[in-house]
Amino acid sequence: MTEKEAILARHSVRQYKDIPIDEDKCRELNELIGKCNSESGLNIQLVLDDEGCFDTLFAHYGKFTNAKNYVALVGKKSVENLDELCGYYGQKIVLAAQMMGLNTCWVAGSYSKGKCKATVLPDEKIVCVISIGYGETQGHERRSKPMEKLCNVAQQDMPAWFKDGMEAAMKAPTAINQQRFFVTLDGENVTIKAKFAAMAKIDLGIVKYNFEAASGKKVL
DSSP states (O other): OOHHHHHHHOOBOOBBOSSOOOHHHHHHHHHHHHHHHHHHOOOOEEEOSOSSTTOSHHHHHTTOBSOOOEEEEEEETTOTTHHHHHHHHHHHHHHHHHHTTOEEEEESSSSOTTTOOSOOOTTEEEEEEEEEEOBSSOOOOOOOOOGGGSBSSOGGGOOHHHHHHHHHHHHSOOGGGOOOEEEEEETTEEEEEEOSSTTHHHHHHHHHHHHHHHHOOOOO
């Protein structure tokens, strides 16, 4: 499976089988996380077999089951674009997990920061977590806004690479499926801006990663 295929195949999953993640997959995830941390300056961590993190009223309301494994997105409070960085590198890990046969769900509120077993230094904070494991299902397709409402280019005028990027951006998970972003094409240059909304900066990072992975173009 390629990243493009993973973008199409991946859907949010909250119910997991009660089995541990294969050791080889854990090792591969940790290697990728190490590379992401070196590149970004973040302190992303894979936490396994932690039953407390999702033992909250909101998690039960959100129908999480057997969510014992997660990726904690941690970084320094002083980093100006911390939320966006966590979204960008978190999505890189999410797609890699999908390619390994694992399922994931971005979680911003339905977990307990106090019970989370990730190591967080005094000058750091947890931005959010990503539950990970073998899903009971592969999740479900969700509705998207029309492409023309999310960018400044009519579909008939789009270069093929831009259309590929937009289709991937539309598949990006966003908080409560709000899709509060806008993509602008100016010549060969692409910019993506977040509109005001809850978790919009995390979503922006996720959308940017999807667009770049599918289009092969770097977003400014």
